[in-house]
Amino acid sequence: MTRTTQTKTLLAGTASTLAALLIGATAAYAEPLPLKICHIDDRSGSAADTGIEGLNGLKMVLDPLNKAGGINGRQIELVTYDTKTDPQLAATFSTRCAEDDKALLMIGASPGAVAASMVTVANQLKMPLYVLASATPNLTDNPAYQFRFGPKVTQDSLAVADALAEAGIKKVAIINNSVPFGITGAESAVNALKPKGIEVLTQQTYDVAATDVAPQIINVMQADPEVILVYPYPADGARVVRTIRQMGLTQPVIMPRVGAMKAFRDLAAETGNGVLIPSSVDMSRPEVKKLFDDYAALHGPLAVSPSPAQGHDAGTLAVQVLSDPEVQKAIDGGDLQVARDAIVAATKRLGRFQGLQGRADSPYDLTDDHHGPADAGFFVFIEVAGNGSELVPADLSKLTAK
Amino acid sequence: MTANSPPRPTLAPVIFILVLGALLPFLLQSGFHMRLAMLIWIYAILSMGFNLLYGYTGQISLGQPAFYAIGAYGFAMLQVKLGWGPVPSFIGTLVVCAVVAVLIGLPLLRLRTHYLAMATLAFMLIQHGIANRWIGFTGGQSGIAIVPLQWGGETIGRTGLYFVVLGMAAAVLLLHDFLVRSHVGRAMQAIRDDETAAAALGVHVVKYKLRILVLSAVIAGVAGVCFTLTSLRVDPSLSEFHVLVSMLTIVVVGGLGTRFGPILGSVVVVLLPQVLTGFGELETIVYGAFILVFLLFLPHGLSSLIERRDFLAAFKARKPAGTGKEAAE
Structure with a gap:
């Protein structure tokens, strides 16, 4: 081997080692993912009231949390899209949320057709989706990435x-x-x-x-x-x-x-x-009455409607899930799909919880293959x-x- | 051709558009951008059929979204319910679209102008009603989901799917361009301008009208198939009013009866709602204002800017000669 060849080999070896170290260091210090959630729902069109009330309920959880410093000092960013009761637009916004915004979770999908199109995108792109008001029965028949907060009709x-x-x-x-x-x-x-x-x-x-x-x-x-x-x-x-x-x-x-x-x-x-x-809203529960009083103070009077409670419950569970140590670990790891899968797993793990919808003794059951409100005693x-x-x-x- | 005749249209812009389309996957940054590009081609295909029917032949059919939906449902149902493969389903779907178009075309093409518009709109409503209400057959509002397109046992990725859609769009664009540049296109325009005069010139009006209706229905069916491949599901929203409104907006913005209006209009109609999301509550108002501006300042659509090489001269010619006072008088 000539001296020139030896030098080249040495340089190549050094470069490879440095590259490997650099890649290792990058992996070890990967940038944590931003805590980003998309709200994709009707805010105009025939189901506008439902979508707006659900969004307001969601913000009633996220805004105070962000004011108080967020989760481990990191704010939750909320990106909103108006689907205008158009399933095709909803599918496009869902894709945008998953691939361009690189969000961790989608919440919304109130009209039945909008929800159906978003469920398809969620499962195609392996993106967790919390469906709010949709009453379509078969949305969660083969549940994978979709969870529902609105009861089936x-x-x-x-x-x-x-x-x-x-x-x-x-x-x-x-x-x-x-x-x-x-x-x-x-x-x-x-x-x-x-x-x-x-x-x-x-x-x-x-x-x-x-x-x-x-x-x-x-x-x-x-x-x-x-x-x-x-x-x-x-x-x-x-x-x-x-x-x-x-x-x-x-x-x-x-x-x-x-x-x-x-x-x-x-x-x-x-x-x-x-x-x-x-x-699905029991006003005899003091915490439910407080939600509607707080809602009225922020957005004006509202008669009993499940939508704010659904948005609030989805937000509450989302915060619990994002605070979960396993999810935090995945988020810190910087791999988006790993984080999304961790959110699905945590939703199932934490999914039996008492929300503001349903009777006091009737918690949600988002565990295993159920992915929705309790079948009985919810009303x-x-x-x-x-x-x-x-x-x-x-x-x-x-x-x-x- | 005399020295003063306008230059004969060439294939060059068509090839330019298709080359640009083929390069897009290498320029775009995410799968979402690819989806938008596919939607642009899908709407362009749908609108090219409408352009042939209304823009060039003057037959205002508002039933195009119904054929779009029939194409989508046919492709999905032949696969899901009969277990056909994608290619036989595609061919079968186009046959279904053509047969339905013949069946409704024979009685409806006796009608003209707004009567034809109303009758074809009724056809769209019937199709939408069936898709919505015959739940056991069509899946109702939940629709029907299909498995992703596969090649050699592997699911085709979004880039591969884009080229499938681009291939269909290219076929439709070449056909559209061939027709409008040929004697068929001149016959269509003669029918649009005056059916009686066209008949006097030897154009078989009924035959042409029916053929173009069938062709535009088949093209709408192709768009429906492309949509199903892209979205992996069909539902009744495919023949809802917003599809019709999008199609009409495309021809207004792009230019009715122009070679490239459907493509230019589709670019605007697909991308604009995404751009306007930053306006929040005002999004719909800004969108409406944008369309109004187009109607006021570009009544012949974006295509008029490109296709009329003497645009500036024509714009100057539109100004009244003399002073503003004289013009007012």
């Missing part, structure tokens, strides 16, 4: 079936609009009532834009049910309830979800009084009062068999 129906069975009701009528919420809601009600021995005398469907629902109500009148179940949107729900009362029907009306919405209560006014609603009943201005604990004694 089937869970509302189970709560209704339980209440009716307890009251000895045997005959009901169902009226639903022809949009997916109405169709899925009515279908889930039929499935929940049958095992309880409750007969659906008639199921009437109307177009969401129909101005006259009298034909459907006449059919209900002829069937003579003990209780009427309605699955509408707010405006048509008000038309249905007005028509029911104007045609002299006095049976109790149960209206899952929509009955609590301000738009329905405003439009139905006095005819809305007494409409029963299974609610209380409330009813519309004060010509639509109030939602009060329900008087279920009005559910009496004929």
Whole structure:
């Protein structure tokens, strides 16, 4: 070997050693990942109220935490995107969040179609997703990276079936609009009532834009049910309830979800009084009442709505998960996918927790393959009062068999 | 060709666009950017079909999103429900789109202008209703998910997928360009300008209208297939109003009845919402204002800036001769 070759070999060896040391040092002192969360949800469009309330609930957890110094002195950064009830836009924003923003977690996805598209992206890009309000049943059928905070619409129906069975009701009528919420809601009600021995005398469907629902109500009148179940949107729900009362029907009306919405209560006014609603928000719990008082102080008065509680619960769990030592270790390691996987594992580990949604004795169950609120005992009943201005604990004694 | 005739359009800009498209994966920085690039091509494909139908032939069909959705659903359902492979599903989907277009085209093409628009809009609503309400068949609002495209047992990555979409877009762009530069394009424009005069010149109006409707439906189906490949799922939102609005915005911004308007418009319509996210609550208002500005100052769209080489001269020619006072008078 010549002297020149020896020198070259020595230089190459030195360079390789230095490079290896440099790589090792870089790995050992990898920059910790920023604590970044994306909120991707409707803040305009048909589900704007839900998305905005969920975001406000989430901020009620994150803002005080950041003011107090964050997690181990590091602030949580919140990136927000408005999906405008457009699933394709939601998928694009989710991809942006995962690949451009390099966030650790996505929260949002309230409308059903938006949630479905985000679940696809979440599983494709292996990105944890906390779904807020969506009621679509099959979102968590094959759970991997997605967890839900809003109950399935089937869970509302189970709560209704339980209440009716307890009251000895045997005959009901169902009226639903022809949009997916109405169709899925009515279908889930039929499935929940049958095992309880409750007969659906008639199921009437109307177009969401129909101005006259009298034909459907006449059919209900002829069937003579003990209780009427309605699955509408707010405006048509008000038309249905007005028509029911104007045609002299006095049976109790149960209206899952929509009955609590301000738009329905405003439009139905006095005819809305007494409409029963299974609610995942139990205002008799002091901590829940405090949430709504704090919300009112920050954003103005709000009737009972699950959305702020869902946003608050998702934020609370996200903070617990991000503070978890295993997750912190993964974040400090600087590998984004390892951190995201650690978040999924920690969510499952910490997922049995008592949030502000549900009854006091009914915690979330985000463990193993469940990934959502508890199947039973999650709901209380409330009813519309004060010509639509109030939602009060329900008087279920009005559910009496004929 | 006389000395004063405008230069004959060449393939050069088409090739330039396709080369630029082929270079994009090497210039873009993340998978998200690749997704945006794919969406641009998908919307460009959809809008090129609409451009042929409305921009060049004057048949205002608002049912294009329905064919877009049928393409997407067909491709997904043939794979999921019948177990077909991607290639047979692709071919089968295009056949379905063509057959449906013939079936609705035969009665509907008797209509003109806003009557045709309303009838085709009704077709879109029917398709959307079926996708939404026939839950057992279409999956309802949750839609249908498909497995990612594979090659040799390996899932094709986003760059590979981009080239699949680019390949389809290239095929549609070349076909679109060939048609508008050929005698077919001149026949289409004759029908758009005056059906009676076109017929008097020997153009078989009904035959041309039906063929272009079928072709635009098939092109929309191709866009739907590309969307399914990109998003791995289909749902009823594919034929919702926002798709129609996006398509109409593309032709307004890009330029209706122009060679490259669909591509330029798609670039703007896909990228602008991403750029405007910084405006927060004002995003939608800024977006609307932007479209208004286009309508006011570029009524023929972005394409008019590129395709009219004498743009500045034309702009000057638009100014009234003489003083402002004289012009006002």
